[in-house]
Amino acid sequence: MFKLSNLRLTVQLFFFLITLLSFNLASPFTTRLTILGLLLLVGPYYCGWVCIFGTIQDLIYDKLGKFIPYKLTIPHQYNRYLLWLRYITLFTTIALVTSTLYARGTFYKVLLGKNVPLTLILIMVVFMLLCLITPRPFCRYFCVEGARYSAIGLARIFTITRNPETCISCGKCNKVCPMGINVAETQSMYVPHCISCGNCISNCPKPNTLKLKIRSFVNWQNLLLFILGVAYTYIFLQRTFAKYGGL
Numbered sequence: 242m243f244k245l246s247n248l249r250l251t252v253q254l255f256f257f258l259i260t261l262l263s264f265n266l267a268s269p270f271t272t273r274l275t276i277l278g279l280l281l282l283v284g285p286y287y288c289g290w291v292c293i294f295g296t297i298q299d300l301i302y303d304k305l306g307k308f309i310p311y312k313l314t315i316p317h318q319y320n321r322y323l324l325w326l327r328y329i330t331l332f333t334t335i336a337l338v339t340s341t342l343y344a345r346g347t348f349y350k351v352l353l354g355k356n357v358p359l360t361l362i363l364i365m366v367v368f369m370l371l372c373l374i375t376p377r378p379f380c381r382y383f384c385v386e387g388a389r390y391s392a393i394g395l396a397r398i399f400t401i402t403r404n405p406e407t408c409i410s411c412g413k414c415n416k417v418c419p420m421g422i423n424v425a426e427t428q429s430m431y432v433p434h435c436i437s438c439g440n441c442i443s444n445c446p447k448p449n450t451l452k453l454k455i456r457s458f459v460n461w462q463n464l465l466l467f468i469l470g471v472a473y474t475y476i477f478l479q480r481t482f483a484k485y486g487g488l
Contacts, residue, residue, distance in 0.1 A: 246443040249289070253296040260293050261352065273481050277393065281474065283453070284394035284431075288380060288387045289419075289438030294345040295380055299419070301372035313375040320421040324381060324434045327388040344368040344379045345386060376419040380436070391433035393477055395470025400456040401430035401442065407450045414441035414451060424451070431456055431466060 276287055288295050306312075315323065344365040350357050351365075368379040380387055403414075405428060414424035417440040422432065424441045445451045458464050 244443055245439045249439060249443075252290050253293075253299070256291045257293045257296050276390070277474070277477065277481075280390055280393045281396055281398065283399050284397040284435060284437045285387065285390040285433075286437045287390055288384070289436035292345070292387075294348045295377065295436075297348070297369065298372045298377045298380065301369060302376045302419075306373045309373045311374055313371075315375070315421055317415075317421070317423045320381075321423070324420065326382045327384055328392070328433075330383065331385050331388040331392070342383050343385065345384055376421075381420055381434075387436070388433075389477070391436075392473040393470060394435075394437075395431065395433055395466045396474055397431065397470070398455060399453050401435065401437070401439075401451060402454050402456075403428050403430075404450045407447050409447055411446060413444045413446065417441060417444045429456060429463065431463060433466075 279286055342364060344361075347357055347361045347365040351362070368383075371378040403424065408425065410425055412425055415422075418424055419438060419440065420434045420436060422430070422434055424430070430441075439453075442451045442453070456463065456467075458467065
């Protein structure tokens, strides 16, 4: 039986190997435009399917975390506000927070063999150890790059939707969401925090209750988020051309 979760793990491991073997080979300009194109289709897929630091966090939680009986669960009423921490960092560019808590950047620097202060390495290790008891703590609250991709993903064309008529409110989708989103009470996952991992679809016991489909613009909130996504995409493109110039 086909499982989306198995496909996702395969894709994650593939990009993990590709990333390790091709550092500095791809054009940054081409890479960013490729990521941008897919973000506008299905949202922050990069975080859920490609990012190797995200993959490391998933593997630690899924493969090693099962040996740890204690799990840290942030209640939805608090998590819904904590998820906005990374956007505060993105739009206020707090240099201290960005440089010291940016574990993803530290991880990539270590892979590149660059000299990294011990303090940053220890912070990265702390985030990785936290993955033993809670999924993707860094991605949820501190990843500036993930926040940037999520802002662009507001303009996504396809999104995960929930059919309230067939939903049995079992809560399995909530338990497997690595971002702690209350999927069982969300009709359309165009919320910026969704990383399009598909865990909710894979674990839903009712076929076709959760599925990827073209988003609807029937309410003004959805339309407003789409406009904000387009606006930030324009800013992203401007910065990309200014920084890299072209192919």
